[in-house]
Amino acid sequence: xxxxxxxxxxxxxxxxxxxxxxxxxxxxxxxLSKMGLCPPPPALSELSDxxxxxxxxxxxxxxxxxKKKNVELLRYYTIERTEEVGRMALxxxxxxxxxxxxxxxxxQIEGLWVIGEGGERYYSFAEGQMVKEGxxxxxxxxxxxxxxxxxxxxQRAETQFVKMMDxxxxxxxxxxxxxxxxxxxxxxxxVERYKAWxxxxxxxAMEKQEDLYGxxxxxxxxxxxxxx
Amino acid sequence: MxxxxxxxxxxxxxxxxxxSGLRNYxxxxxxxxxxxxxxxxxxxxxxxxxxxxxxxSYSIIKEGHRDLIMSYVxxxxxxxxxxxxxKEQEHxxxxxxxxxxxxxxxxxxxxxxVVAELKKTLGPMGTDIVTRFLKxxxxxxxxxxxxxxQGRIDLRDGSIDLKYKGKxxxxxxxxxxxxxxxxxxxxxxxxxxxxxDKLTTDITPSxxxxxxxxxxxxxxxxxxxxxxxxxxxxxxxxxxxVKGKKG
Numbered sequence: 211x212x213x214x215x216x217x218x219x220x221x222x223x224x225x226x227x228x229x230x231x232x233x234x235x236x237x238x239x240x241x242l243s244k245m246g247l248c249p250p251p252p253a254l255s256e257l258s259d260x261x262x263x264x265x266x267x268x269x270x271x272x273x274x275x276x277k278k279k280n281v282e283l284l285r286y287y288t289i290e291r292t293e294e295v296g297r298m299a300l301x302x303x304x305x306x307x308x309x310x311x312x313x314x315x316x317x318q319i320e321g322l323w324v325i326g327e328g329g330e331r332y333y334s335f336a337e338g339q340m341v342k343e344g345x346x347x348x349x350x351x352x353x354x355x356x357x358x359x360x361x362x363x364x365q366r367a368e369t370q371f372v373k374m375m376d377x378x379x380x381x382x383x384x385x386x387x388x389x390x391x392x393x394x395x396x397x398x399x400x401v402e403r404y405k406a407w408x409x410x411x412x413x414x415a416m417e418k419q420e421d422l423y424g425x426x427x428x429x430x431x432x433x434x435x436x437x438x
Numbered sequence: 439m440x441x442x443x444x445x446x447x448x449x450x451x452x453x454x455x456x457x458s459g460l461r462n463y464x465x466x467x468x469x470x471x472x473x474x475x476x477x478x479x480x481x482x483x484x485x486x487x488x489x490x491x492x493x494x495s496y497s498i499i500k501e502g503h504r505d506l507i508m509s510y511v512x513x514x515x516x517x518x519x520x521x522x523x524x525k526e527q528e529h530x531x532x533x534x535x536x537x538x539x540x541x542x543x544x545x546x547x548x549x550x551x552v553v554a555e556l557k558k559t560l561g562p563m564g565t566d567i568v569t570r571f572l573k574x575x576x577x578x579x580x581x582x583x584x585x586x587x588q589g590r591i592d593l594r595d596g597s598i599d600l601k602y603k604g605k606x607x608x609x610x611x612x613x614x615x616x617x618x619x620x621x622x623x624x625x626x627x628x629x630x631x632x633x634x635d636k637l638t639t640d641i642t643p644s645x646x647x648x649x650x651x652x653x654x655x656x657x658x659x660x661x662x663x664x665x666x667x668x669x670x671x672x673x674x675x676x677x678x679x680v681k682g683k684k685g
Contacts, residue, residue: 313467314464315464414472418476418477419477
């Protein structure tokens, strides 16, 4: 495959925009190459102005490039602190589970709702087990494989879900549209509403804003189904 | 040993207010999520850390370069400004045992003040970080005044006395003014105590003016000094060392 020169984007109305390939971010270039559209980016595309070589006591060495003309060390320090991170594993009917890392106050999560094509599921969390292993402390708030310790008590989470759905119904009523009418609107108008409702309900996206709009649409679809 | 006092002044940062909960992922992360940009959390936390390297500490950024948090970290997103202040307050905690200790001290008839190194110009109550914190945590009723290098604010009527302006704890002239004010109210500095964490601003200069000194090490321990009368790591310990002085 010869070297790509530019990326051309063609719009529905026939207009086009283009960008030189060497101006693309490495990640985008790599993504396009993974799709088989071009060879991967060159092994060395641009020389950095400076490079740092870090040497460890055990002999390990690493290099990092800096695209800045003047470089001088200001300070180097380490921070030692106990960080608590949640690990949420989900069975997804495949060989491996899906794993999420929860960074925001992980031990204060009180419940989880799963909402989607497979229906709804509710899980209430409570600290059930603490295990110390060396310098690590593991607090388990739910474990499907340990039913004696974590008897599923989904009632609290389900009650909260019903409350949220009621609040959403109220928000929809204010606009004077039915769920179905909103679902038939163009994306920009729907997103405008999803933004407003998510603020009213106090829901934010954990990683991607798109997930929040998708969640609001799922709730809307559910309300639409309920209203027949 | 128990001391009898008529007045106690509390330092604010890392004393009344415990910033342990102010983790970047919580504050910057929550703001990014609230403005609909969760994808930019890591990038903005990195920028905030870069600011810290430039100025030396997060408190210096917040007190003297707050505008940069908005322009550099949040790219001038106007909405982020108010949300940042709200989230910052939400994640601030009270020093350990503070509520119980303040109830006790008021029962003992001791007058309570906040003595803080506030660098930002004082506005109406609730617009600066200290009074906002006191209001949010339901503590404002315990304190009569807040003394700062920007002026003394009467927490009961919101009036501001500017004779403290430009005077600092570190130079000690703020304590000179305070001692004068207390004497005018019939309280000698020896009948007053300062509770704080920093030797250079809370302990040594106040001790030189005759105040009793109580070092709070519940958040950070800056070491010992001969100017320290008592050391506490939980405010409830004040119940064992302080009594109200009658008359």
